[in-house]
Structure formats: structure tokens, C-alpha cells
Amino acid sequence: MTQFEPITTPEARPAGRIRQQNRKRIMDAATREFARHGFRGTSMSAIAQRAGLPKANLHYYFSNKLNLYMEVLRRILELWDQAFGSLSVEDDPASALAGYIRARMEFSRRHPLVSKVFAMEIISGCECLSSYYNQDYRVWFRQRTAVLEDWIRAGKMAPVEPLQLVFLIWSSTKFYADFSEHIRLVTDQGRMTRHDFDQATDGLIQLILRGCGLTPPARPTISSC
Amino acid sequence: MTQFEPITTPEARPAGRIRQQNRKRIMDAATREFARHGFRGTSMSAIAQRAGLPKANLHYYFSNKLNLYMEVLRRILELWDQAFGSLSVEDDPASALAGYIRARMEFSRRHPLVSKVFAMEIISGCECLSSYYNQDYRVWFRQRTAVLEDWIRAGKMAPVEPLQLVFLIWSSTKFYADFSEHIRLVTDQGRMTRHDFDQATDGLIQLILRGCGLTPPARPTISSC
DNA sequence: GTCTATACTGCGATAGAC
DNA sequence: GTCTATCGCAGTATAGAC
Numbered sequence: 001m002t003q004f005e006p007i008t009t010p011e012a013r014p015a016g017r018i019r020q021q022n023r024k025r026i027m028d029a030a031t032r033e034f035a036r037h038g039f040r041g042t043s044m045s046a047i048a049q050r051a052g053l054p055k056a057n058l059h060y061y062f063s064n065k066l067n068l069y070m071e072v073l074r075r076i077l078e079l080w081d082q083a084f085g086s087l088s089v090e091d092d093p094a095s096a097l098a099g100y101i102r103a104r105m106e107f108s109r110r111h112p113l114v115s116k117v118f119a120m121e122i123i124s125g126c127e128c129l130s131s132y133y134n135q136d137y138r139v140w141f142r143q144r145t146a147v148l149e150d151w152i153r154a155g156k157m158a159p160v161e162p163l164q165l166v167f168l169i170w171s172s173t174k175f176y177a178d179f180s181e182h183i184r185l186v187t188d189q190g191r192m193t194r195h196d197f198d199q200a201t202d203g204l205i206q207l208i209l210r211g212c213g214l215t216p217p218a219r220p221t222i223s224s225c
Numbered sequence: 226m227t228q229f230e231p232i233t234t235p236e237a238r239p240a241g242r243i244r245q246q247n248r249k250r251i252m253d254a255a256t257r258e259f260a261r262h263g264f265r266g267t268s269m270s271a272i273a274q275r276a277g278l279p280k281a282n283l284h285y286y287f288s289n290k291l292n293l294y295m296e297v298l299r300r301i302l303e304l305w306d307q308a309f310g311s312l313s314v315e316d317d318p319a320s321a322l323a324g325y326i327r328a329r330m331e332f333s334r335r336h337p338l339v340s341k342v343f344a345m346e347i348i349s350g351c352e353c354l355s356s357y358y359n360q361d362y363r364v365w366f367r368q369r370t371a372v373l374e375d376w377i378r379a380g381k382m383a384p385v386e387p388l389q390l391v392f393l394i395w396s397s398t399k400f401y402a403d404f405s406e407h408i409r410l411v412t413d414q415g416r417m418t419r420h421d422f423d424q425a426t427d428g429l430i431q432l433i434l435r436g437c438g439l440t441p442p443a444r445p446t447i448s449s450c
Numbered sequence: 451g452t453c454t455a456t457a458c459t460g461c462g463a464t465a466g467a468c
Numbered sequence: 469g470t471c472t473a474t475c476g477c478a479g480t481a482t483a484g485a486c
């Protein structure tokens with residue numbers, strides 16, 4: 001099914017530009033709404049309004065609400081997989097962990113809505129995500145903790161419970177996306193700037209690496225103040 | 226308005242036992258539902274069903290859905306205030322921070338639903354909580370970070386950005402309540418036991434305190450294995 | 451392929467019998 | 469004070485004109 005195959009069967013149709021554009025418009029709008037109100041709390045009309053389309057139109061692109069939601073989740077998981085490379089035993093623990101924290105913070109900064117949809121789904125009980133957990137993720141996760149165990153066994157870092165460390169990094173970085181409103185209200189400032197994020201990232205790296213008995217590597221100061 | 230005042234005016238009525246019981250039943254049921262589906266995603270009928278009451282009955286105890294939600298939030302904030310004492314400059318940083326982390330983890334273990342309602346509300350944009358943030362909380366929060374600053378200035382701990390440290394503790398402990406389903410699916414085990422929580426708590430204390438340049442105090446091993 | 455009109459369901463909330 | 473019946477409305481989804 002290449003892009004240049006002649007349009008014959010309806011299924012194989014490579015979906016016109018307008019269709020793809022509208023699908024994206026809808027999914028972007030849906031992401032915003034789902035991030036704020038979760039699956040049940042979101043209405044198709046709200047999504048339609050945000051996408052600038054009549055609500056009946058959504059059913060032309062997505063068979064139903066659940067289908068749209070699943071597509072949004074699927075796109076999120078793709079983004080996710082792209083964003084975080086895998087750790088390797090050969091890596092230097094300090095720079096590998098720092099890189100991981102940095103990548104996660106960058107994700108929180110660039111895709112806060114995506115992170116929120118994910119958070120909502122998990123808090124709601126993972127009904128739509130459980131299939132995903134059963135597949136590749138658990139393997140990917142074990143591989144990650146296994147690397148940490150190897151590092152500890154080799155004396156490269158303090159004997160930290162790998163699971164706890166991964167959870168710590170997960171939660172502390174995700175926090176800056178999911179609870180941005182909490183941060184905004186507590187600090188009494190506007191939304192965090194790129195610079196704020198950089199500082200928070202460096203601080204987290206310092207804290208966590210020191211917590212693991214590691215010294216943070218020289219931070220790549222591309223900054224321009 | 227004591228408990229023994231004669232029943233005269235309707236407002237001052239000390240609200241019969243049954244009424245108080247039913248209110249609690251409803252609020253408990255509501256907490257479960259709100260924790261799972263957020264404000265918009267929760268229906269009054271679902272709450273009624275869980276509480277074992279006809280849905281019209283809820284409107285007898287709470288004027289409307291928003292009112293019920295706000296009451297649930299208010300009860301949560303009370304619990305919150307009770308749970309976490311305030312830090313003092315005189316305290317020993319290590320044991321004070323350890324105590325704080327322990328208190329938060331204990332809260333996550335005992336009140337996961339409460340934590341989830343709170344998380345949902347924040348992710349949804351804090352529309353109902355913003356008034357709370359404007360009042361005492363910000364002061365309470367500043368006082369807390371100020372103590373950290375004092376400790377750092379006195380050379381009692383490493384120069385960590387206080388805000389980041391508080392956020393780190395907030396997120397890493399809240400994680401065990403809000404993302405319990407994620408943990409369950411990743412670890413492929415049942416719900417975390419009390420013992421699991423104790424281990425996670427100790428691990429977190431180790432990691433965070435070392436990250437702050439502190440040595441964890443001897444942990445109060447009341448355990449009985 | 452796209453929009454308008456509408457069917458049908460379940461929601462929050464209320465009226466009124468008891 | 470409590471329950472049954474029901475209203476009005478917003479929700480998802482579809483039918484059918486164009």
C-alpha cells in the first residue's frame with residue numbers, strides 16, 4: 001500500500017490532504033479537551049467547537065467518541081516512544097540519567113497536554129491503556145530497571161531501588177506538565193518559561209544524581225542570558 | 226451554637242444523626258466517583274447508586290452537583306491541613322524532611338482517592354480550587370520554603386532550590402496515590418501493601434536526603450517481620 | 451464528501467404524593 | 469423527610485438533503 005498506488009478499493013484510499021488535515025485538527029482539539037476533562041467529561045460538541053467544525057462532522061472522521069479517544073492515546077504513545085531512548089549498561093550512569101531526566105523535562109515542556117491526557121487516563125484506572133501495558137512496555141521497563149541494577153552491582157552508583165528511582169524521575173518530571181496550574185498558583189507567576197524549565201531541569205538532575213551517589217556531568221550550557 | 230442548643234431556627238438545627246450519616250455516605254461515594262472521572266465525568270446517578278440512595282435524594286442533602294463537589298474538596302483540604310505539620314527553623318533538617326516525606330507517603334497510602342480527586346481538579350485547571358490557593362495556602366507554602374532557605378543559608382544542607390525540593394517531595398509521594406494503577410500494571414503485582422509503602426518511603430527518604438546533602442536519620446523500625 | 455436536521459438516550463434538577 | 473414520576477436539556481450518534 002504505497003502512496004502512489006491507484007485509488008481503487010475504498011480501504012486502500014490514501015486519504016486526501018483535506019481529510020488528513022481535518023483529522024489532525026480534530027485530534028488536536030480532542031487532546032485539549034481530554035486533557036482538561038478526561039474521557040467522560042469531554043463532549044463531542046466541545047471538541048467540534050474547538051476544531052471549528054460542525055459536531056456531526058466528527059463522526060465522519062472517527063466512528064465514535066471512544067475511537068477518537070483511542071486514536072489520541074495511540075498518537076501519544078508514539079510520541080512517547082520517540083522521545084525516550086533506551087539506557088545501556090555501557091553508558092556512564094551520570095550522563096545517561098541526566099539525559100533521561102532532561103528528555104523527560106523537555107517532553108513536559110513541549111507536550112503538557114499530552115502528558116495530562118495520559119495522567120487523566122491513569123488516574124481513571126487505565127481502562128483504555130491496559131492493553132498497551134501488557135505488550136511492549138513492561139519489557140521496555142524491565143530492561144530499564146535491569147540496567148540500573150547492573151550499574152549498582154558494578155558499583156557505579158549507590159544501591160538505590162531501581163523501581164523507586166524510575167518512579168521518582170517519572171513523577172518529578174511529569175509534575176511540571178500535569179500540575180502546571182498548581183505551580184502557577186503557588187508561585188503566583190505566569191506560565192513557566194523555557195528558562196524556568198532549564199533551571200528546574202538542572203536542579204532536578206543535581207538532586208537526583210546526588211541522591212544516587214553520582215556527580216552531575218557538566219551541563220551543556222547553550223543558554224544565552 | 227453548641228451541640229445541646231434547643232432546636233428552634235431551621236439553620237441552627239444540629240442536623241440529626243441520620244442526616245449526618247447519609248451526608249457522609251454520599252460524600253464517600255462522591256469521592257470515589259470524582260476520583261475516577263473528575264467533576265464533569267461524574268454523574269449524580271452514579272454517586273447515588275454507589276451510596277445506595279435514590280438519585281433525587283442527593284439534592285435533598287446537597288443543593289446541586291457543584292455544591293457537593295465543593296464540599297468534597299473542602300473535606301479534602303481539612304484532611305490535608307491536619308496531615309502535614311509545619312517546618313520550623315529550629316528543626317534538624319534531616320529528620321524534619323524525613324518526617325515530612327513519611328507523612329506524605331502515609332497520606333498517599335491511607336487516602337489515595339482523596340489524592341486523586343485533588344489531582345484531577347488540578348489537571349482540570351483548578352477552577353474550583355483557585356480561591357483556596359489565594360488564601361492561606363500561599364502563606365503556608367512560602368513559610369515552608371523560607372525554612373529551607375534558612376537551613377541552606379546556615380549551611381545545614383546543600384544549596385538546593387527550595388521550590389524544586391518541595392515539588393520533588395510533593396510529586397514523588399503523590400505519585401504512589403495517583404498513579405497506583407500505573408504501578409500495579411508495571412510491576413504486575415496487586416495493590417501495594419503496607420510493607421511496600423514502608424520500603425518505598427525509606428527509599429525515597431534515602432534518595433532525597435542524600436540529594437540534599439543530608440544523611441537520613443535512623444529509621445524508626447517498628448516493623449514486625 | 452459535507453452540512454442540517456433530528457432521533458434517542460441519559461443527565462441534572464424539581465414537583466408533588468406520601 | 470423521603471420516594472416516584474417527570475421535566476427540560478445536553479449528550480452521542482445518525483439519516484438524508486445537497
